Amino acid sequence: MSLLAQLPLPLDRARLDAIVDSVSPTAASVVAGLAGVYLFVRWKTSGLDHVPAMGPTGLFTSYLGAQEYLKNAPKVVQRGYNKYKDGVFRVPYYDKWVVVVGSQRLVHDLRTSRDEDLSAILGFGAIFAAKWTLGESFVTNDYHTKVIQSAMTRSISDRFADVKDEVAHAFRDEVQFADGQEWVTLPGLATTLRVISRASNRLFVGAPLCRDPDYRDLMVNFAIGAMNSAKKINLFPHWLKPYAPALPLSESWARSSQRSRAISSMQRRHLGPLIEERLRQDEKYGPTWPDRPNDLISWLLEHAPPEERNAHEITRRMLMVNFVAIHTSANSFTQALFHLAHEPHYAGPLREELAAAVAEDGWTKTAMSRCVKLDSFLRESQRFNGASAININRIVVNPNGFTFSDGTHLPQGTFLAAATHATHHDGDNYTDPDVFDGFRFADMRGAGEDRGSIKLQMVAPDVKYLSFGLGRHACPGRFFAVNELKLMLAYVLEHYDVKLEGPERPPTEWFGTLAAANRFGKVMFRKRTDV
Numbered sequence: 034m035s036l037l038a039q040l041p042l043p044l045d046r047a048r049l050d051a052i053v054d055s056v057s058p059t060a061a062s063v064v065a066g067l068a069g070v071y072l073f074v075r076w077k078t079s080g081l082d083h084v085p086a087m088g089p090t091g092l093f094t095s096y097l098g099a100q101e102y103l104k105n106a107p108k109v110v111q112r113g114y115n116k117y118k119d120g121v122f123r124v125p126y127y128d129k130w131v132v133v134v135g136s137q138r139l140v141h142d143l144r145t146s147r148d149e150d151l152s153a154i155l156g157f158g159a160i161f162a163a164k165w166t167l168g169e170s171f172v173t174n175d176y177h178t179k180v181i182q183s184a185m186t187r188s189i190s191d192r193f194a195d196v197k198d199e200v201a202h203a204f205r206d207e208v209q210f211a212d213g214q215e216w217v218t219l220p221g222l223a224t225t226l227r228v229i230s231r232a233s234n235r236l237f238v239g240a241p242l243c244r245d246p247d248y249r250d251l252m253v254n255f256a257i258g259a260m261n262s263a264k265k266i267n268l269f270p271h272w273l274k275p276y277a278p279a280l281p282l283s284e285s286w287a288r289s290s291q292r293s294r295a296i297s298s299m300q301r302r303h304l305g306p307l308i309e310e311r312l313r314q315d316e317k318y319g320p321t322w323p324d325r326p327n328d329l330i331s332w333l334l335e336h337a338p339p340e341e342r343n344a345h346e347i348t349r350r351m352l353m354v355n356f357v358a359i360h361t362s363a364n365s366f367t368q369a370l371f372h373l374a375h376e377p378h379y380a381g382p383l384r385e386e387l388a389a390a391v392a393e394d395g396w397t398k399t400a401m402s403r404c405v406k407l408d409s410f411l412r413e414s415q416r417f418n419g420a421s422a423i424n425i426n427r428i429v430v431n432p433n434g435f436t437f438s439d440g441t442h443l444p445q446g447t448f449l450a451a452a453t454h455a456t457h458h459d460g461d462n463y464t465d466p467d468v469f470d471g472f473r474f475a476d477m478r479g480a481g482e483d484r485g486s487i488k489l490q491m492v493a494p495d496v497k498y499l500s501f502g503l504g505r506h507a508c509p510g511r512f513f514a515v516n517e518l519k520l521m522l523a524y525v526l527e528h529y530d531v532k533l534e535g536p537e538r539p540p541t542e543w544f545g546t547l548a549a550a551n552r553f554g555k556v557m558f559r560k561r562t563d564v
């Protein structure tokens with residue numbers, strides 16, 4: 034059976050067969066020859082023979098392992114973790130072996146590693162096939178990360194009221210009741226995506242643009258297109274990746290012409306005039322003119338290298354930031370919403386806590402940080418569901434390789450990651466790890482001084498809680514994300530009762546290593562009468 038024929042995805046078989054049939058015998062021999070050389074080189078040069086493998090390691094048989102991994106990534110990682118929890122093991126991808134770090138001591142080595150040894154941005158770039166989905170500059174200059182860490186995080190308090198206002202408007206627009214209708218049923222993920230995109234963009238570009246349906250659709254479609262394309266491009270070996278976007282197997286969106294069109298539409302129809310006006314004012318008055326908007330456009334312009342201080346490149350950066358912000362947050366919120374709808378008994382204590390915090394501090398960031406149960410509920414949902422079987426993706430860039438504190442050595446070019454899902458479901462780390470316990474972290478924080486401690490808060494990564502990564506490259510957007518998610522859940526709790534249509538919580542959907550909230554899961558909303 035050919036390798037293409039073995040791809041286990043929802044690919045259109047008829048189209049696939051047509052492509053294979055249309056290839057001439059000469060072209061087929063050339064491709065087969067190249068593939069043979071590639072496989073041989075890949076097999077000989079991985080330099081990972083000392084790392085135990087999950088699945089066959091033969092020249093061709095490792096692809097069967099890759100097929101199995103694509104279908105059952107969390108199970109394969111779990112098997113490796115059960116066996117090699119104190120060390121490392123490797124799992125087969127179609128284009129490489131990935132070394133998975135199980136041991137907490139070695140995960141700590143990841144946390145403290147230097148960029149000269151392990152590259153996070155190259156790891157991130159590989160996962161999202163950034164070269165073909167977001168553009169090369171995402172990897173070559175990640176100044177947007179510094180912007181998020183500094184100006185954006187500093188502005189959360191100042192812009193809190195705006196984001197709260199947008200959350201309220203967005204939910205009111207989404208959850209519409211006909212006359213006399215008691216319950217309204219909505220798709221969880223799609224509804225959340227629209228609310229998150231508005232709330233985030235209230236911070237990024239302000240109103241009314243954040244509400245413009247055309248702007249929102251361009252942003253969300255870019256994010257969805259990039260994600261879907263990355264998943265498919267990563268099924269191809271490195272040498273075929275440049276051609277992958279042109280094949281009918283991958284999203285037409287990933288072709289550079291389509292991507293350029295998406296960026297141009299956003300620039301022409303929405304962001305271009307705003308950015309150009311901002312540049313004109315900056316030129317005239319310097320970067321501190323009165324009423325200069327405190328938003329992402331201003332922050333990016335302050336930090337962009339000179340060659341990127343133009344409408345096209347800033348538009349591209351805005352799309353990149355939306356890409357990293359929207360999917361992750363929407364996924365996290367939808368999972369938490371499914372939990373609340375599945376177990377509505379959590380609503381009472383959460384509402385009580387919220388009412389007390391708001392009575393004390395009003396609708397502020399300080400009030401949100403008082404909501405220990407709300408924080409715990411969201412953190413537990415991220416622990417329980419996660420977004421990936423493995424994360425903290427790194428690539429060894431030091432030509433001398435990377436050596437862990439237990440002496441395990443990995444050569445330059447090795448791709449590695451931590452066993453997030455298995456760590457989150459390890460009975461040594463959490464009591465009853467496979468049970469969703471919304472107030473788990475609130476209970477762990479206790480009632481004394483530790484209650485206010487940052488240690489078990491949602492924003493605080495540690496070796497047992499890896500949803501935001503770890504170390505210097507831990508998610509810089511997490512401070513904003515957590516406040517936004519709390520505001521959204523707080524709004525839902527205050528204004529609606531929620532429940533599911535059926536008895537089962539919509540199961541998480543897996544694509545290879547990536548986990549996502551169920552696309553088809555629905556949530557029912559009822560207006561609360563006592564507010």
Ligand code: HEM
Pocket residue numbers: 153154157177178181354357358359361362365420424425426499500501502503504505506507508509510511513514
């Ligand atoms: C619940 C929502 C979110 C989750 C679960 C999440 C998760 C993550 C994870 C796992 C990483 C990789 C960390 C590592 O490798 O150690 C990451 C990196 C990153 N995230 Fe988030 N994220 C979220 C929201 C956001 C938001 C709202 C933004 C921007 C406003 C953002 C911007 C970024 C950026 C720029 C990086 C790359 C950091 C670097 O390479 O140094 N994220 N995120």
